[in-house]
Amino acid sequence: MNIGIVCYPTFGGSGVVATELGKALAQNGHKVHFITYNQPIRLDFFNENLFYHEVNISSYPLFQYPPYESALASKMVDVVKNSNLDLLHVHYAIPHATSAYLAKQILKAEGIDIPVVTTLHGTDITVVGKDSTYKPMVQFSINESDGVTSVSADLRRETYETFKIDKEIEVIPNFIDLKRFHKQERDHFKKFICPEGEMLLMHTSNFRKVKRVGDIIRVFHKVRQEVPSKLLLIGDGPERQEMEQLCRELKLCEDIRFIGKLDAVEEVLSVADVFLMPSEKESFGLAALEAMACEVPVISSNTGGIPELNVHGVTGFLSEVGDIDDMVKNTLFVLKPENLPTFKANALARAKEFDIQQIVPQYEAFYRTLC
Numbered sequence: 001m002n003i004g005i006v007c008y009p010t011f012g013g014s015g016v017v018a019t020e021l022g023k024a025l026a027q028n029g030h031k032v033h034f035i036t037y038n039q040p041i042r043l044d045f046f047n048e049n050l051f052y053h054e055v056n057i058s059s060y061p062l063f064q065y066p067p068y069e070s071a072l073a074s075k076m077v078d079v080v081k082n083s084n085l086d087l088l089h090v091h092y093a094i095p096h097a098t099s100a101y102l103a104k105q106i107l108k109a110e111g112i113d114i115p116v117v118t119t120l121h122g123t124d125i126t127v128v129g130k131d132s133t134y135k136p137m138v139q140f141s142i143n144e145s146d147g148v149t150s151v152s153a154d155l156r157r158e159t160y161e162t163f164k165i166d167k168e169i170e171v172i173p174n175f176i177d178l179k180r181f182h183k184q185e186r187d188h189f190k191k192f193i194c195p196e197g198e199m200l201l202m203h204t205s206n207f208r209k210v211k212r213v214g215d216i217i218r219v220f221h222k223v224r225q226e227v228p229s230k231l232l233l234i235g236d237g238p239e240r241q242e243m244e245q246l247c248r249e250l251k252l253c254e255d256i257r258f259i260g261k262l263d264a265v266e267e268v269l270s271v272a273d274v275f276l277m278p279s280e281k282e283s284f285g286l287a288a289l290e291a292m293a294c295e296v297p298v299i300s301s302n303t304g305g306i307p308e309l310n311v312h313g314v315t316g317f318l319s320e321v322g323d324i325d326d327m328v329k330n331t332l333f334v335l336k337p338e339n340l341p342t343f344k345a346n347a348l349a350r351a352k353e354f355d356i357q358q359i360v361p362q363y364e365a366f367y368r369t370l371c
Contacts, residue, residue, distance in 0.1 A: 001367060002031045002084055004076065006100065007091040009040040013286045014121035017151070017174055018091040019043050024177075024360045026050045033083055035075055037068070041263065053079050069095040069102070076103035080114055086371050089117040089363075093124040094134055097141035104144075115146040115370040120169070122151070122283030122304075125159050139163040147370050149363075152305030155283040170366060173308070174284045175359035176351055181266045181293035183348075190271035193257065199229040199335050202272035202296070204265055204287045205279075207237030212301075214239075214246055215278040215324055219299075221250050222328040227335055231256045232272070234265060269294035273340065274331055280321055282306050293351035297343035299331050309354075315347045 003025060007018030019042035022032040026049035033051045034040055043052065055075045057066040076099065079085060088103070090096035097118040104116055118141065125138070142148055142165055149170045150156040156169045194200055201220055205211040213233070220231040233243070233256065240258065247256050262268060269275070275291035277300040282288075284305040288298045292309075298316035300306050312318045317330035334343050 001371065002033070002086045003367070004033045004035055004079055004083075004085045004088045005091070006035045006072070006076070006088065006096045007040065009034075009036045009038040009043075013174070013284070014092045014119075014124075015040060016042055017121070017286065018089075018119075020175070020177060020356065021360065021363060022050065023047070024356050025364070028360065028364070030364075031083075033079055033085065035072070035079055051083070069099045072096070072099040073102040073106070076100060077106050080107055080112065081110075085114060087115050087117065087367055089119065089367075091119045092121050093118060093138050093141060097145060098137055101141055101144045116144075117147040117149065117366070117370065118142060118145040119172075120148065120150040120155055120159060120283075122155060122281075125150075125155060125162060125283075130162055135163070139165070143167060147366060149366065151284045152308050154305040154308065172359060172362045172366065173354060174286050174289060175354050175356040176289050176293045177356045178293055178352065181269075181290050181351075183295045184267055184270040186267055186271050189268070193232065193271070194230050196228065199227055199273045200232060200271060201229055201274050201276055201331070202232045202234070202269065202291070203276045204234040204262075204269075204290075205237070207235055207239040207243065209239060210280045211239070212278045212280055212322070213243050215322065215327070216276045217243060217246050217250065217252065217256065218324050219276060219278070219327045219331060220256070221252060222324070223331050223335075224252070224255060226332055229255070229335075232268065233258050234260070234262050234268060236260050265290065266294055269296055272296045274299055274334055275316075276327070276331075277301065277306065277310075278319075278321070278324075278327060279303065279306070285309050289351060289354055292347040295344040295348045297334050297340075297347045299327050299334065309350070311346070311350060314343075315350045316343065 005022045008015040019040040026032045026047045031049050035053045037055045057071045090100045100116045149172045151174045275296045275298045282304040298310045301321045302318035319326040
C-alpha cells in the first residue's frame with residue numbers, strides 16, 4: 001500500500017507517533033510518504049520504503065501570514081498523483097484535516113478519489129478545537145474524513161461532547177517501540193546525578209502550564225524531606241524560567257537539574273526510579289508510556305486518557321489534579337525498597353500491551369476497510 005502521512009515534524013506527541021507509525025509501516029513493506037514542512041525529528045534512518053516531500057511556502061508582500069494550508073493541500077495533490085498514493089493519513093486536525101479535504105476535492109475533479117484518515121491527538125480537540133475561531137472548520141473536517149481515529153477513549157468521548165460528529169471514531173491507542181525504549185545499563189550516569197545513592201525522580205514535557213511542572217517541584221520538595229532524592233527535568237518551554245525561580249525560592253537548586261530537550265530520552269529514563277506526570281490534561285500520556293517501557297512506575301493525575309494507561313496501585317498511582325499531598329504519599333510508597341521492584345516490573349508488563357507490533361496491525365486493518 002502507498003500511504004501519505006501528514007504531521008508536525010517536531011518533538012510533540014502527534015509528530016512522534018506519526019513518524020514512528022510511518023517507520024513501522026515501511027518496515028512492514030508499505031511505501032510511506034511523509035508530507036510536511038521539515039523532515040520529522042524521528043525520521044532518523046534509511047529505508048527504501050520511506051520518502052519525504054517538503055512543503056514549500058512562497059512568500060509574497062501581500063501575505064501577512066504565509067498560506068501554509070493551501071501550500072500543504074497543493075503538495076498533497078502533487079504527491080497523490082505522482083506517487084500513486086492509496087490513502088492519506090493526517091495527524092492532528094488543524095490544519096492537516098482541512099488541507100486534506102481541499103486536496104481531496106481537487107483530486108476528485110480530476111477523477112481521483114483518495115480516502116483520508118484523520119487521527120485526533122489531543123489539543124487539536126481539547127484546546128485549539130474548542131476555540132470559536134477554529135471550531136466550525138475542525139468539526140467540518142472531521143465529518144468529511146473517510147475515517148477517524150483517536151488515541152484514547154477519553155479523547156473520543158470529549159470529541160463527541162465538543163462537536164456534532166456524525167461518524168464512528170475508532171480508538172487506536174498510542175504505542176511504544178520496545179526495541180528502542182527499554183531499560184539500559186547507565187549506572188555511570190545514575191552515579192553522576194545521584195552520587196550518594198539518592199532516589200531519582202524524573203519528568204519530561206514541553207513545560208506548558210497544562211503540564212503543572214510547579215506541582216512536580218513541590219512534590220519533590222516534600223519527598224526529599226523524607227527520602228534522599230534528586231529530580232531531573234527534561235524538556236523546555238514557556239514555563240521553564242518560572243520553574244527555575246521556584247527552585248531558587250524553595251532552595252532546591254542543588255538537587256534539581258534542568259537538561260533541556262533530549263532526543264535519546266530512553267537512556268535517561270533507564271536510571272529513573274519514579275516518573276511524575278501531574279498534568280491538568282493528557283489525551284493519552286505518551287511520556288508516561290515511554291517511562292513505563294524503561295521500567296519506571298508513574299505517579300500521575302487522574303485525568304484524560306492517563307487512567308487508560310497508568311493502572312492505579314499496579315503501575316503507579318493516580319491522584320486528583322493538584323493534590324500534591326496525595327502524590328507525595330504515593331511517591332513515598334512506591335519508593336519503599338520492598339515495593340519499588342514490583343512497581344517497576346508491573347510498569348514494564350503494562351507497556352508491553354502497547355508495543356508497536358500490537359498497534360500497527362490495527363492501523364493496517366483500518367486502512368483496508370477504507371481502501
